[in-house]
Amino acid sequence: MYVMDMPYGNGSVPVWERPEPQARAAPVPLSRAKIAATAVRLADAHGLDELSVRKLAKELGVGPMRLYDYVTNRAELLELMVDAVYGEIAGAGRDPEWRATVVAIARTTRTVALDHEWFSDLLGGRPHLGPHALAVGESTAAALSRAPGVRGIDDLQQVLGTLNAFLIGALRREVTERRTARATGADESAWQRGLGPYLTRMLDTGRYPTIARLVVDGAHLDPAETFDRGLAAILDGVTGDTRR
Template structure:
């Protein structure tokens, strides 16, 4: 076990900093990247609840105990899986202009989350500190730091917080809707047929005029278009008026 000294005593060094175990004379060569790729594949098809060291080992054709040479627990396995997805996000095409750079990274994050639905469950749950996650964080922060109105590190921190909150909420909502529809076998038209009469009766009471307007006059919004519209609205908001410049904010 590799240890590092911290203010709280000795702790295992992060999985990304530990050297790979020495290769064995075994029929199946292993690496952390190979284990992570296999785990990602299983999670894509079975979800995180269906993921286990035993299943990964079976998929790789090795005994479960061999995997513990590479990852000491499930938490480390999830760290490697998350960073493997960030490696995909890091492939976003580089952009010279700050706004285009942020849009490219965020849209690439959405695409990766839709490909790996379990990834959204881990967004915001714990710090993502793998090398690819840090690379994505650096490119996002560096681009956003060039935006007008973000004059200091406090403004940049707030802007990143707003952007991350939007991203986590939007992706979790979109993916949850997809999962529910898939699990129940109910699409939007079937849902409307089942609950439409009830909703009509409730709206006819006149107690919900704004909801009624949204139901009757609002168009069905495309998920990708809505995501892009809301993202650009967020960027417009966080880069035009800093909190210090807003006269409507209460003091202190």
């Protein structure tokens, strides 16, 4: 157990602050970066449920116990994996204009989340505090702090919370739809066509006039357009009075 004194009490040293184990005279060199990259590749191919220390060790060509020199449990392994994915996002959003920065970060986050579908499963709980996650958070917060409607730390916290809630919801919905399409063999369009006659009969009753307007007159966008519209709605609000 690694323990350190912190301002709010004692706690275990995060994996980010522990030195790499000393190199061994072993056939297979290891590092936390290599472990994380291999684990990400396995999760991309088979999902988180199929990821285990034993399978990861086999893929790396080492014994399972050797991995525990680098990560003490599965939770630390997941943190390394998540931060490796944040590393793919960290280069986005270098525009001097605040809105362009946030849009770039959000779009890159979507792209990366679709490349690594398990990533969205690990969002929404406690914040991730790895170096790359912190870098993405800093870039996002710094950009939003320059938005016209953000006048102080309370506004910034509110806007960040709203943006994060949108991102998590949008990404999980899109990933869930992709998984459902694979599991059922029918994409969203095919599902809609199959239920079309039933929905028409229900709307013809006149009991659901607002839903009928949405179905008939509403825009039918692809996932990228839907994401961009939702993001724009959030950022449009940021340019106004966030206290209202």
